[in-house]
Amino acid sequence: MGRKLNQYSARITQTKSQGASQAMLYGTGLDDADLAKPQIGVASMWYEGNTCNMHLDDLAALVAEGIAEAELVPRRFNTIGVSDGISMGTDGMSYSLPSRDLIADSIETVVAAH
Known part of the structure; x- marks a missing residue:
């Protein structure tokens, strides 16, 4: 079984x-x-700060809807997002690569803690 x-x-x-x-x-x-x-986590990097991320809330909602239609329980949550396009050529660009670890760590933390 x-x-x-x-x-x-x-x-x-x-x-x-x-x-x-x-x-x-x-x-x-x-x-x-x-x-x-089962509770199914739906992670999103949505925020209004750039065109790369601003639509992700809508996509997460669609994913959650599909999970609910399958008679499972969607649990939506957010993490950070850094835009290379905005930070390019500034000191902010030094946060791009480290943000990827932070994003992965934050998703793992929410999933493992709940």
């Missing part, structure tokens, strides 16, 4: 000792049926 799809989220949603965690999830609008489903 294969693994349950909610093998990770069940640590929070199904364990009796995690009542406080479950209360927080109920506060976000989830119900008992939702807590039995």
